[in-house]
Amino acid sequence: MLEQMEGSQAVATAIALARPQVICAYPITPQTHIVEGLGEMVKSGELKGCEFINVESEFAALSVAIGASAAGARTYTATSSQGLLFMAEAVYNAAGLELPIVMTIGNRAIGAPINIWNDHSDSMALRDAGWIQLFADTNQEALDLHIQAFRLAEDLSCPVMVCMDGFILTHAYERVDLPAQAEVDAFLPPYEPRQVLDPAQPVTIGAMVGPDAFTEVRYLAHHRQLSALEKIPEVAAAFKARFGRASGGLLRGYRMEGAETVVIALGSVNGTVQDVIDEMRADGMAIGSLAIGTFRPFPLAALRAALAGAKRVLVLEKCLAAGVGGIVTDDVRRALAGEQVRINTVIGGLGGRAITRESLRRVFADACAARLERLSFLDLDTGVVERELARERAARRSGPTAEAVLRQLGAPGSRLG
Amino acid sequence: MIQQTIKFYQTGTFTVGNRLLDESQRSVQANMERTNSLNSGHRACQGCGEALGARYAIDAAMRATGNRLIAVNATGCLEVFSTPYPESSWQIPWIHSLFGNAAAVASGIAAALRMRGQDDVRVIAQGGDGGTTDIGFGCLSGMFERNDDVLYLCYDNEAYMNTGVQRSSATPPTARTATTMAVGDEPGNPFGTGKNVPLIAMAHHIPYVATATVANLRDLEAKVTKAMALRGARYIHIHVPCPLGWGSDPALTIRIARLAVESGLFPLFEAAHGELTSRTFIRRRVPAAEYLRLQKRFAHLFTAGAEAQLARVQAIADRNIERFGLLAPESAS
Ligand SMILES: Cc1ncc(C[n+]2csc(CCOP(=O)(O)OP(=O)(O)O)c2C)c(N)n1
Ligand code: SF4
Ligand SMILES: [Mg+2]
Numbered sequence: 214m215l216e217q218m219e220g221s222q223a224v225a226t227a228i229a230l231a232r233p234q235v236i237c238a239y240p241i242t243p244q245t246h247i248v249e250g251l252g253e254m255v256k257s258g259e260l261k262g263c264e265f266i267n268v269e270s271e272f273a274a275l276s277v278a279i280g281a282s283a284a285g286a287r288t289y290t291a292t293s294s295q296g297l298l299f300m301a302e303a304v305y306n307a308a309g310l311e312l313p314i315v316m317t318i319g320n321r322a323i324g325a326p327i328n329i330w331n332d333h334s335d336s337m338a339l340r341d342a343g344w345i346q347l348f349a350d351t352n353q354e355a356l357d358l359h360i361q362a363f364r365l366a367e368d369l370s371c372p373v374m375v376c377m378d379g380f381i382l383t384h385a386y387e388r389v390d391l392p393a394q395a396e397v398d399a400f401l402p403p404y405e406p407r408q409v410l411d412p413a414q415p416v417t418i419g420a421m422v423g424p425d426a427f428t429e430v431r432y433l434a435h436h437r438q439l440s441a442l443e444k445i446p447e448v449a450a451a452f453k454a455r456f457g458r459a460s461g462g463l464l465r466g467y468r469m470e471g472a473e474t475v476v477i478a479l480g481s482v483n484g485t486v487q488d489v490i491d492e493m494r495a496d497g498m499a500i501g502s503l504a505i506g507t508f509r510p511f512p513l514a515a516l517r518a519a520l521a522g523a524k525r526v527l528v529l530e531k532c533l534a535a536g537v538g539g540i541v542t543d544d545v546r547r548a549l550a551g552e553q554v555r556i557n558t559v560i561g562g563l564g565g566r567a568i569t570r571e572s573l574r575r576v577f578a579d580a581c582a583a584r585l586e587r588l589s590f591l592d593l594d595t596g597v598v599e600r601e602l603a604r605e606r607a608a609r610r611s612g613p614t615a616e617a618v619l620r621q622l623g624a625p626g627s628r629l630g
Numbered sequence: 631m632i633q634q635t636i637k638f639y640q641t642g643t644f645t646v647g648n649r650l651l652d653e654s655q656r657s658v659q660a661n662m663e664r665t666n667s668l669n670s671g672h673r674a675c676q677g678c679g680e681a682l683g684a685r686y687a688i689d690a691a692m693r694a695t696g697n698r699l700i701a702v703n704a705t706g707c708l709e710v711f712s713t714p715y716p717e718s719s720w721q722i723p724w725i726h727s728l729f730g731n732a733a734a735v736a737s738g739i740a741a742a743l744r745m746r747g748q749d750d751v752r753v754i755a756q757g758g759d760g761g762t763t764d765i766g767f768g769c770l771s772g773m774f775e776r777n778d779d780v781l782y783l784c785y786d787n788e789a790y791m792n793t794g795v796q797r798s799s800a801t802p803p804t805a806r807t808a809t810t811m812a813v814g815d816e817p818g819n820p821f822g823t824g825k826n827v828p829l830i831a832m833a834h835h836i837p838y839v840a841t842a843t844v845a846n847l848r849d850l851e852a853k854v855t856k857a858m859a860l861r862g863a864r865y866i867h868i869h870v871p872c873p874l875g876w877g878s879d880p881a882l883t884i885r886i887a888r889l890a891v892e893s894g895l896f897p898l899f900e901a902a903h904g905e906l907t908s909r910t911f912i913r914r915r916v917p918a919a920e921y922l923r924l925q926k927r928f929a930h931l932f933t934a935g936a937e938a939q940l941a942r943v944q945a946i947a948d949r950n951i952e953r954f955g956l957l958a959p960e961s962a963s
Contacts, residue, residue: 234745234746235738262745263745264744264745266738266741266776268734268776269768270769270772272768272769276727276769277734277735277738279727279735279738280702280727280734280736280737280738280739280740280741280742281738281741281742282738283735283738283739283742284700284739285742285746286738286741288742302728303731306727306728310727410700410723410724410725410739412699412723412751415720415721415724416723416724417713417715417718417720417724418724418725419703419713419725419727420713420714420718420726421709421713421714421715422715426715
């Protein structure tokens with residue numbers, strides 16, 4: 214059924230269709246509308262057989278989810294940014310305990326300076342916690358990925374994060390195709406836990422494991438992630454067969470035929486990237502793009518194969534490893550080990566800075582012409598940076614940087630996307 | 631239940647002699663059918679009060695629930711000594727997640743059980759004083775405030791034992807720990823610090839709060855049994871001596887726990903919905919020094935010049951006795 218709705222509402226509807234039994238959450242922008250929507254569905258009786266728990270922190274939200282999942286309930290939570298970091302210890306724990314919890318990340322920057330707008334710093338900070346990480350390009354895909362996520366999580370007994378860009382997707386109204394309950398039920402069988410706390414068959418979960426077995430336990434976690442690389446395309450294919458549209462999977466190529474320059478990106482910016490590629494293709498440039506749909510596990514082999522004909526790769530990243538550069542780039546480089554491919558990193562969209570077609574077109578053209586530096590920052594105001602550096606050199610007690618930069622710029626909110 | 635009035639005169643101990651009681655009133659631990667939920671073979675130190683407390687409490691809860699019980703454990707001595715995998719002492723479904731989230735994990739289990747139509751299965755969360763009064767306090771308060779259907783058991787040995795005896799917010803004034811050394815002008819843990827979590831639990835107006843001790847097995851079992859008959863958030867704070875951390879003789883664990891009660895330093899009481907409903911009278915009042923002297927962590931109180939510090943500890947005991955009315959009316963004079 215086609216409907217015009219907010220991204221958050223589309224996700225809430227998808228979660229409800231998946232028949233969760235326990236939902237718990239703590240509010241943080243831009244995740245709020247998702248859980249508010251679900252809270253209302255539970256309270257009104259529209260979503261039956263589900264308990265919604267308002268907890269006192271994100272650490273508690275994921276901890277309640279851990280308990281609920283270990284006791285055999287299909288469990289969901291959602292968070293963003295500071296909230297994800299606040300629950301970090303439990304994020305690792307849920308994966309270590311092999312609990313198939315599904316969590317939406319409404320991607321948002323991490324402070325300080327505090328910033329509620331979109332980038333990917335939050336998901337990236339916990340990329341190696343043992344969760345599967347799927348990134349949505351559109352609201353339709355966010356909806357579809359959540360339905361796939363429960364099946365993946367429960368098949369593998371591994372938690373899944375579905376990452377969607379804060380505001381850009383969570384708050385955007387778009388047309389989405391809502392699946393029918395019967396179709397979702399047919400796609401997603403009831404949760405049958407691999408391990409469950411049950412007095413009829415008492416088990417100990419979460420015991421102490423020493424040097425004698427820890428390596429093997431960790432290896433098996435790695436093995437499970439590798440098997441997810443096969444499972445994810447399978448689930449995406451099953452989804453397509455039932456619902457008639459392609460969603461999810463490892464990588465999504467766009468105009469890759471004969472592409473010499475390939476842009477790699479995650480999330481909603483792929484829409485803008487594809488528009489620019491259309492323009493440049495019309496001008497005769499051999500450029501295409503790859504959206505990374507699955508960031509963890511990282512599809513090394515699939516990416517290497519997809520980039521077989523490429524001469525140059527431009528990784529457009531909404532995150533930064535300060536003192537290093539790109540985060541996604543490291544994995545791309547690993548995929549291309551031994552290949553003669555030039556890799557450029559462009560950091561853009563930090564803290565909600567708009568990524569415009571114009572700016573992308575400029576850096577893509579520079580990349581095609583091999584004029585782009587290995588690491589660059591999209592639309593960086595070097596004037597501001599130089600003046601601030603000079604000010605810091607001039608006075609020992611120069612004060613906090615963020616506030617000084619704002620003072621230079623004057624008008625608040627002048628560069629929002 | 632019919633109560634049989636019996637006076638026990640076992641020299642020095644006041645231990646309840648089950649032989650004198652009617653079969654139906656004997657303790658859970660005395661019963662052949664007890665579940666041994668925390669089975670022998672674990673790696674607690676000799677004389678560990680926490681191991682005893684957990685054993686008594688969980689067996690009593692098993693009896694009360696017809697063995698339909700799940701336990702969550704915070705990180706700490708109890709968790710570590712009971713589950714060096716592949717060995718586990720637990721005969722019941724048991725999960726350890728993190729140090730500070732036992733109460734929240736238990737809330738999640740209770741919710742899942744409700745949604746799965748298994749609400750005859752009951753949930754206990756348990757942790758040490760550090761996991762309860764410090765790092766797990768947020769989750770604990772949240773569980774209380776939502777009145778989730780969980781009994782939380784705090785095994786209070788008054789410090790972070792598992793990491794080597796560091797101070798917690800349950801460490802009493804003057805106690806020496808690895809982070810409150812017995813040096814300087816005010817040796818040991820400073821006065822005027824710490825918090826009383828049973829009273830804070832009461833301030834949440836939850837259905838049941840109690841304090842208990844390994845020195846009074848029957849009272850502990852009765853409180854757990856009572857708690858399991860209720861629904862909603864419940865809290866029992868159990869005083870459990872730690873020979874290693876306290877520098878006490880493992881053979882004296884029960885006696886030391888009893889002296890804490892008899893001196894007034896650890897009052898035994900119950901509360902329902904925020905109101906005090908019972909207290910256990912002190913049977914033979916003793917000076918605080920009798921309790922303190924048996925523990926090396928208080929050794930500095932018995933050196934020349936420490937009289938004022940000792941007197942301040944005695945004043946805390948006196949204040950408790952007055953505040954909770956711990957002397958029976960006939961012996962109040
Ligand atoms: C987040 C976190 N911080 C610190 C620790 C280290 N730690 C493990 S057990 C423990 C002490 C436990 O003390 P308590 O809760 O009083 O239990 P006890 O061992 O005394 O029974 C500490 C500090 C941890 N495991 N996790
Ligand atoms: S250190 Fe203390 S609490 Fe830990 S096992 Fe030993 S006696 Fe028990
Ligand atoms: Mg302790």
